[in-house]
Amino acid sequence: xxxxxxxxxxxxxxxxxxxxxxxxxxxxxxxxxxxxxxxxxxxxxxxxxxxxxxxxxxxxxxxxxxxxxxxxxxxxxxxxxxxxxxxxxxxxxxxxxxxxxxxxxxxxxxxxxxxxxxxxxxxxxxxxxxxxxxxxxxxxxxxxxxxxxxxxxxxxxxxxxxxxxxxxxxxxxxxxxxxxxxxxxxxxxxxxxxxxxxxxxxxxxxxxxxxxxxxxxxxxxxxxxxxxxxxxxxxxxxxxxxxxxxxxxxxxxxxxxxxxxxxxxxxxxxxxxxxxxxxxxx
Amino acid sequence: xxxxxxxxxxxxxxxxxxxxxxxxxxxxxxxxxxxxxxxxxxxxxxxxxxxxxxxxxxxxxxxxxxxxxxxxxxxxxxxxxxxxxxxxxxxxxxxxxxxxxxxxxxxxxxxxxxxxxxxxxxxxxxxxxxxxxxxxxxxxxxxxxxxxxxxxxxxxxxxxxxxxxxxxxxxxxxxxxxxxxxxxxxxxxxxxxxxxxxxxxxxxxxxxxxxxxxxxxxxxxxxxxxxxxxxxxxxxxxxxxxxxxxxxxxxxxxxxxxxxxxxxxxxxxxxxxxxxxxxxxxxxxxxxxxxxxxxxxxxxxxxxxxxxxxxxxxxxxxxxxxxxxxxxxxxxxxxxxxxxxxxxxxxxxxxxxxxxxxxxxxxxxxxxxxxxxxxxxxxxxxxxxxxxxxx
Numbered sequence: 001x002x003x004x005x006x007x008x009x010x011x012x013x014x015x016x017x018x019x020x021x022x023x024x025x026x027x028x029x030x031x032x033x034x035x036x037x038x039x040x041x042x043x044x045x046x047x048x049x050x051x052x053x054x055x056x057x058x059x060x061x062x063x064x065x066x067x068x069x070x071x072x073x074x075x076x077x078x079x080x081x082x083x084x085x086x087x088x089x090x091x092x093x094x095x096x097x098x099x100x101x102x103x104x105x106x107x108x109x110x111x112x113x114x115x116x117x118x119x120x121x122x123x124x125x126x127x128x129x130x131x132x133x134x135x136x137x138x139x140x141x142x143x144x145x146x147x148x149x150x151x152x153x154x155x156x157x158x159x160x161x162x163x164x165x166x167x168x169x170x171x172x173x174x175x176x177x178x179x180x181x182x183x184x185x186x187x188x189x190x191x192x193x194x195x196x197x198x199x200x201x202x203x204x205x206x207x208x209x210x211x212x213x214x215x216x217x218x219x220x221x222x223x224x225x226x227x228x229x230x231x232x233x234x235x236x237x238x239x240x241x242x243x244x245x246x247x248x249x250x251x252x253x254x255x256x257x258x259x260x261x262x263x264x265x266x267x268x269x270x271x272x273x274x275x276x277x278x279x280x281x282x
Numbered sequence: 283x284x285x286x287x288x289x290x291x292x293x294x295x296x297x298x299x300x301x302x303x304x305x306x307x308x309x310x311x312x313x314x315x316x317x318x319x320x321x322x323x324x325x326x327x328x329x330x331x332x333x334x335x336x337x338x339x340x341x342x343x344x345x346x347x348x349x350x351x352x353x354x355x356x357x358x359x360x361x362x363x364x365x366x367x368x369x370x371x372x373x374x375x376x377x378x379x380x381x382x383x384x385x386x387x388x389x390x391x392x393x394x395x396x397x398x399x400x401x402x403x404x405x406x407x408x409x410x411x412x413x414x415x416x417x418x419x420x421x422x423x424x425x426x427x428x429x430x431x432x433x434x435x436x437x438x439x440x441x442x443x444x445x446x447x448x449x450x451x452x453x454x455x456x457x458x459x460x461x462x463x464x465x466x467x468x469x470x471x472x473x474x475x476x477x478x479x480x481x482x483x484x485x486x487x488x489x490x491x492x493x494x495x496x497x498x499x500x501x502x503x504x505x506x507x508x509x510x511x512x513x514x515x516x517x518x519x520x521x522x523x524x525x526x527x528x529x530x531x532x533x534x535x536x537x538x539x540x541x542x543x544x545x546x547x548x549x550x551x552x553x554x555x556x557x558x559x560x561x562x563x564x565x566x567x568x569x570x571x572x573x574x575x576x577x578x579x580x581x582x583x584x585x586x587x588x589x590x591x592x593x594x595x596x597x598x599x600x601x602x603x604x605x606x607x608x609x610x611x612x613x614x615x616x617x618x619x620x621x622x623x624x625x626x627x628x629x630x631x632x633x634x635x636x637x638x639x640x641x642x643x644x645x646x647x648x649x650x651x652x653x654x655x656x657x658x659x660x661x662x663x664x665x666x667x668x669x670x671x672x673x
Contacts, residue, residue: 061669127537144537229525233520236668246382247379248376248660250385
């Protein structure tokens, strides 16, 4: 490659690289270092010791919180990816003429604030909310359904709602490359719907599925606000424990170790999902 | 404009002395004409407003760190305008965040501290002793707030209380016919899924500690286990963790709950805004549950003169009364009480801050950070609380 284009490429990549190196990689690096420090008398004592990680991994409490967080994130990811995949398929191959409008309707939810949407869910699912009022009015129930809000149900429903646009984007990018003629050719060759899905569509859209799963899984596992505002006293996730370590006890080294443990487990789950998908669609 | 006469004559004298000094300094620097104009303006200002302390901070910026509503944002506007002061506030959700930000080395001129946090801030070397010669209004504070033990160390005062109150629970009288007397009453089946909590162990652990006959916040590990068992029952029966007083009021207004286990009198005003009539009462274990919020100057402060003058203004009668009106808290300056609306003036028993024998104590309701052996620390409380929440 001549020097001119190389230089242009480097210049083009420089701003984003510097931005990420300083603000993302740098800050992550600092907290990684903190995770090996000791916490003594409100001070972070520089050290290289694995005591904080040992405390996280040896604690039944944090094991429970991490497991609970992973299960919720997994359930949300499976639902979101399934719903979004079906939706993107229908838009691309069934309602292709209305594609722009339908994508707009999905993405328009990103225009409103996260907190606004959380409070909207409170209004919908609360004891005096729209859902309960409607069910009471038509006589299906005689007292409000309390499980709708302040529990795992509300957290799950809200997270699915928030995450669908995040999953639709990479799935759309993957499915846009699948020509309807390819599917038609498979049908002409005698493949049924299940075979077409497993042997044609799934391998061609695998990348989008893995990215969508990763987006949703990581964002759900790391969420603090949704369980705090919609989860009531039951839906405690590991994010709130991390927050407490940084805010309430000031034990940043332990909070950092807890965060990196969660990060490692989440990355392992995402990597496992990627390998499984690759093996299943080979 | 603030009416003259609310400030002590001491204030005016102090301001005049310092303004003369400032005049000489600036005149010597060759800025005679504009400085003379400024000096005359300042003299006119002090005589008409009757307040303020040392100069040297005009045109500067005050960096405030603390809870929203306690920075005098609207209440001290006239003072800031007079001195061309800019207030830049960083609001936090809890006092723990204040500690974390100061510990991280961030620069602030003022920090708002609830009483249990002052000693730990001093211990962590995060705040500095106040120069009381720059806070003449301190002399007008109620006796129990003038130099409180919780705000002092080694003869130095580190914090000036700007508001105080007690610790009630708040309930919807429409749905609550039998008002609970003890925190233990809430654990009964009739209260299941009818109340909200705050995500903080301090109040439940304090109340259940006392209910069990212990001496919180100094709990042994065995006592902490027993308190945690009670707290587990409490959490299991709760509807949700409220994200602040407004959220707690909102949950009651939406019919999700009938009672907020931790509350504040100003929730009654928040309820009124939502068309809801609320009432409050005290658990017998709370002993009134006194709190006091005060302003301190962090070690990282750059604008010391401005910070001291601002503290002085925040406890001036008119501003102190205005803050009390905004927050529905009690005033700290004796001269501020006559300026309150009658309902608000009667809301608190001021004997609590006048009499040395008062029942209401501004207690340390947060577990010690570095306790003696055998006593649970704040970290232990937090871990116990996490276990309680995890079920």
